[in-house]
Amino acid sequence: MVTLPEDEAAHLVRVLRLKRGDAVRVFDGRGHEWRAEVAETGKKGATLRLLRRVTAAAEGGVPITLAMAVLKSDKMDDVVRDAVMLGAAGLIPLITERTEVSRGTVERGRRTERWQRVAVASAKQCGRAVVPAIAEAAVFADWIVRPAGEPLIILVEPGAEVMMLPIRRLMRPARATIAIGPEGGWTPGEIAAAAKAGAAPITLGALTLRADAAPTVALAAFRTIWEDF
Amino acid sequence: MVTLPEDEAAHLVRVLRLKRGDAVRVFDGRGHEWRAEVAETGKKGATLRLLRRVTAAAEGGVPITLAMAVLKSDKMDDVVRDAVMLGAAGLIPLITERTEVSRGTVERGRRTERWQRVAVASAKQCGRAVVPAIAEAAVFADWIVRPAGEPLIILVEPGAEVMMLPIRRLMRPARATIAIGPEGGWTPGEIAAAAKAGAAPITLGALTLRADAAPTVALAAFRTIWEDF
Numbered sequence: 001m002v003t004l005p006e007d008e009a010a011h012l013v014r015v016l017r018l019k020r021g022d023a024v025r026v027f028d029g030r031g032h033e034w035r036a037e038v039a040e041t042g043k044k045g046a047t048l049r050l051l052r053r054v055t056a057a058a059e060g061g062v063p064i065t066l067a068m069a070v071l072k073s074d075k076m077d078d079v080v081r082d083a084v085m086l087g088a089a090g091l092i093p094l095i096t097e098r099t100e101v102s103r104g105t106v107e108r109g110r111r112t113e114r115w116q117r118v119a120v121a122s123a124k125q126c127g128r129a130v131v132p133a134i135a136e137a138a139v140f141a142d143w144i145v146r147p148a149g150e151p152l153i154i155l156v157e158p159g160a161e162v163m164m165l166p167i168r169r170l171m172r173p174a175r176a177t178i179a180i181g182p183e184g185g186w187t188p189g190e191i192a193a194a195a196k197a198g199a200a201p202i203t204l205g206a207l208t209l210r211a212d213a214a215p216t217v218a219l220a221a222f223r224t225i226w227e228d229f
Numbered sequence: 230m231v232t233l234p235e236d237e238a239a240h241l242v243r244v245l246r247l248k249r250g251d252a253v254r255v256f257d258g259r260g261h262e263w264r265a266e267v268a269e270t271g272k273k274g275a276t277l278r279l280l281r282r283v284t285a286a287a288e289g290g291v292p293i294t295l296a297m298a299v300l301k302s303d304k305m306d307d308v309v310r311d312a313v314m315l316g317a318a319g320l321i322p323l324i325t326e327r328t329e330v331s332r333g334t335v336e337r338g339r340r341t342e343r344w345q346r347v348a349v350a351s352a353k354q355c356g357r358a359v360v361p362a363i364a365e366a367a368v369f370a371d372w373i374v375r376p377a378g379e380p381l382i383i384l385v386e387p388g389a390e391v392m393m394l395p396i397r398r399l400m401r402p403a404r405a406t407i408a409i410g411p412e413g414g415w416t417p418g419e420i421a422a423a424a425k426a427g428a429a430p431i432t433l434g435a436l437t438l439r440a441d442a443a444p445t446v447a448l449a450a451f452r453t454i455w456e457d458f
């Protein structure tokens with residue numbers, strides 16, 4: 001028997017309007033999924049009876065963390081939603097020089113908690129049994145000088161004056177982090193700091209990608225070359 | 230000297246507030262791009278003086294046409310916008326069995342004209358000198374039986390009962406069309422009709438992609454395996 005968290009119980013009772021005996025699937029956010037049935041619902045919550053463990057959707061072969069400059073308003077919600085759908089292993093919100101949202105705003109607005117809720121909703125929608133963790137927002141200039149301990153890739157604009165490799169030339173790593181800039185792009189200083197930290201600069205075609213679409217395109221491209229698709 | 234179309238002239242004068250002598254870049258929607266300067270603006274329009282032909286952003290090596298089930302409301306606008314940004318060579322809106330928008334609604338609402346305007350705006354935003362044509366909406370059942378004359382790929386959901394290949398096993402074609410279904414997915418009959426027409430069924434990972442995000446993911450994946458990225 002498992003007791004659902006309060007918000008999931010409310011969703012089950014008030015939105016889905018499920019009753020005792022109804023069949024559901026439930027996951028723990030760490031890759032485990034079960035068939036279950038509703039055992040009890042009430043004002044205080046909902047309890048499920050687990051019936052049978054099922055095989056959850058496979059995670060990607062190369063865990064990819066998305067380090068993403070915070071975008072304005074709802075756009076960051078969309079980025080989180082789509083990154084979860086594309087299998088991102090984790091998300092690090094970045095405050096960059098051209099980010100139009102300050103770290104204070106992110107912290108006062110409890111954005112990280114909000115994005116974590118968006119991640120849970122997206123996992124439910126796309127059938128993923130893992131909910132990636134959303135880290136606290138980091139300032140890019142501080143973050144980039146810390147050794148990541150894993151290969152770092154930075155997406156730059158097609159016109160950037162930096163040596164780039166076609167992405168299919170990148171060796172398949174055990175895991176990787178991809179950094180993507182805000183609407184106004186990276187500053188030359190940020191690109192230089194990333195290069196100094198050993199990041200591989202890449203571009204994705206000759207067209208300028210919208211900042212909110214870039215994570216989807218990048219994650220899809222890397223899952224393709226690293227053979228998840 | 231070139232005279233801008235009325236809506237582009239209005240954009241230049243009223244939104245961008247450019248004046249005589251200001252520098253612009255201009256493209257013809259068929260792959261040609263120039264540096265130019267504003268020669269004259271007035272109530273009737275705007276004229277540009279072409280200064281120098283520039284090399285436009287390269288188109289993809291494999292032209293990919295997106296045959297996309299019409300989605301509800303603004304979502305189809307987003308699909309058109311992102312497909313242009315990802316280099317789609319053309320777009321065919323499809324009316325499928327589970328499409329929630331009728332062909333009559335599409336035609337009465339002049340949606341094709343609207344989507345064509347979205348395509349122009351997206352080309353301007355992403356720096357693409359080619360504006361892909363938006364075809365008139367077609368009924369899937371009629372469209373799928375006509376010989377396409379080029380390889381056809383159909384994106385199906387992870388659970389579909391059909392033999393699928395990893396996309397990296399698909400040979401690089403001279404050109405291709407990718408068909409993607411609506412929010413409710415394809416019917417089994419539609420998948421069977423596509424198979425009969427020789428379409429290759431593919432999936433993109435084990436997670437369920439939102440219908441409005443699927444074209445972006447599919448175009449990114451194919452541009453990756455066909456080496457544009």
